[in-house]
Amino acid sequence: MTDDRVPAVLKIGILGSGFMGRTHAQAYAKIPGISIAAVSSRHLDKAEKLANEVGARATTDDRSIIEDPSIEAISNTLPTPLHAEPTIAALGAGKHVLLEKPLALRAADGDGMIAAAKETGRTLMIAHVLRFWGEYVSLVEFVHAGKLGKPISATAARLSQFPNWGGDWFLDPAWSGGAVLDLCVHDFDVLNWLLGAPKSVYARGKEMRPGLWTDVHALVDYGNATGVVEGSQFMPQGYPFTSTLKVLCEGGVVELVFRAGGISVEMGGGASLMVHEAGKAYPLAPKPGDAYDNQAAYFVDCVRKGATPTLGTLEQARLAVAVANAARRSLESGKVARL
Secondary structure: OOOOOOOOOEEEEEEOOOHHHHHHHHHHOOOOOEEEEEEEOOOHHHHHHHHHHHOOEEEOOHHHHHOOOOOOEEEEOOOHHHOHHHHHHHHHOOOEEEEEOOOOOOHHHHHHHHHHHHHHOOOEEEEOHHHHOHHHHHHHHHHHOOOOOOEEEEEEEEEOOOOOOOOHHHHOHHHHOHHHHHOOHHHHHHHHHHHOOOOEEEEEEEEEEOOEEEEEEEEEEOOOOEEEEEEEOOOOOOOOOEEEEEEEEOOEEEEEEEEOOOOOOOOOOEEEEEEEEOOEEEEOOOOOOOHHHHHHHHHHHHHHHOOOOOOOOHHHHHHHHHHHHHHHHHHHHOOOEEO
């Protein structure tokens, strides 16, 4: 069933013309019946560059996109502290919103957006892209199917150089939250997806500057299973972006290793997804499609059908931020932080 209020051609506006803004725009451009109406940036030349690529108008005024009655949905790819106000305004203007992760710097900071989505009945989905990443989806489905018995532990890593595409705001922990939030939130969400609701976190790490934790090792207690997250933006120059996930179960191990062809995730590369049981090993086939394309298509489908997302939900996103916040409290106190 489709939502009769949604026109045949869905017009979308994009707040932010940086790396994620461009990524969202490129994904939308592949979907039939989508028109990217407008893109914004603080710098007009940056907005114009992206607008020219996708046939949109460029603006430095986010509100002009939010208040445009012809635009039915927006992607908010602005820095994390700018998530709440534009998102709440867009929902209030009757727009559906795909909000780039993380939900907010602190879990409680997301509650206003969650309330606004419920009050307006508009779709608010959080772009936790690993829930659309073929290898991650296949791995989680395989573990949940119980073919190797119950999970005992899950270990995730996400390793990169310090990002050079985010601007100076990445260097301010009050804006980015550091690697413990901006980077590790991906893997906290995956562990929650795999193992459920965590009880506590113990984390140790290194600060690039006071409060900016950019090398993190976190031990997450799920009661009947243990999660470990390693997140680092301290890798040396030239080190390829790398992400891994290894799940030890009662009857074997399933392991994902992704290594990009360069220093950033979009630079090609390849992934290996293997199952290891006693005396044998075999590959798992990933779900098809590009993760960002899958994510945008899912959001659009939810909007067109008037359906509530079951992936990238507000509850999933809030819990991932809550775990990251607990990890930061543990980093700063040296003690176990409970959720």
